[in-house]
Amino acid sequence: MDSFADRTKRRLREELLDAAYDAIVAGGYDGLRMAEVGRRTGVSRQTVYNEFGDKWGVLQAVAARETERFLVDVNAALAEHADPIEGLRAAIERALNLASDNPLIKAALGQPGSDQASQLLTTRGQQVLELSHQRLDAHVREHWPDVPADDATTCVDIALRVVLSHIVNPGAAPAVVAEQVARVLGPFLSNS
Amino acid sequence: MDSFADRTKRRLREELLDAAYDAIVAGGYDGLRMAEVGRRTGVSRQTVYNEFGDKWGVLQAVAARETERFLVDVNAALAEHADPIEGLRAAIERALNLASDNPLIKAALGQPGSDQASQLLTTRGQQVLELSHQRLDAHVREHWPDVPADDATTCVDIALRVVLSHIVNPGAAPAVVAEQVARVLGPFLSNS
DNA sequence: TCCTTCTGTCTGTGCACTTGACATCTGGGA
């Protein structure tokens, strides 16, 4: 069940994603070349299509992996505080700080009329939201014993959307935004 | 020329060698099971045969890799001294010390009437000698400018055989043996 | 003596990657 072939398949996918990641960071979605991803990985162009379907599939896969990594970090911030409100504040601040340094996000939101990749954070943001919910809801339901599950999910959803909005369209500094959101949502969580 | 498939093939071989190495260290040549090597690597038994031909081929391949690694270290000792005699002494001492700690050698020479693997150091020692010559002659010809190439090779050959003999059948302590050989070969090298 | 276990070999099968060709679209230049 963990054959050499399985590991090889996983490794191939990872290396393709690495190559695609580099290409996107360097030149955005438009600068991404299917043939180049294959060449850099030492594999044919067709193999890239076999793995991801089409070019948009490559971008989605890269974004999904990046989102997972992102969330590991954000979740850690959330876990560092027993108090829900405090955890929320820390997680939001961490997320905004991470986002501002993230090469992929920077490439997606880079100046030239905004890259098509930016749609993953806006009009096609479904995947990011769902992945984030999967990761965060699980944690929140387990560690916020005093908050009803539905309320916790609602809270996560609102915070998520606000954070996403600030990533695409920055407002105040991360710490300020985090404090703001925590203050607004605090009473709701306390009354639950 | 460095396709993903090529890298995968190399990796497969390395992992097979790792599994075989562990098996030999644990149970000697007799304890080595072709099926187990495949299983541990996540590959079929047939694939092990495809890669190495037969069981003896596995042992040879493991020994060859180990020999190469061994020689990197010995060569380094040789390179640490500009003076041929001093280099020879250091290399011999290093080789004997490494050998006494080497798990593979220990397994091959372990008590039970000596494992079949020990033949690689005795009656079937050709491969080890040739590999060693390849590595050491090149270095010696380059770094011993005052010694004729043929004399250098002769010297390496004699030292090699003495060292091999001491590995199989230990005599005095490494430092003593090294000093001995260096003293005996010194005049020959100096007269060249 | 039977039974188990391991080596070594062979055959056919399936999968994944490759190759090469092709239709289509788009932007740039003569």
Next chain:
DNA sequence: TCCCAGATGTCAAGTGCACAGACAGAAGGA
């Protein structure tokens, strides 16, 4: 305006590699 270069996406045929499964033969143990 026309043409062409370069890109995406699709397809079919070819190929290499590992796998499954079976078998013979040797060795060792109950």
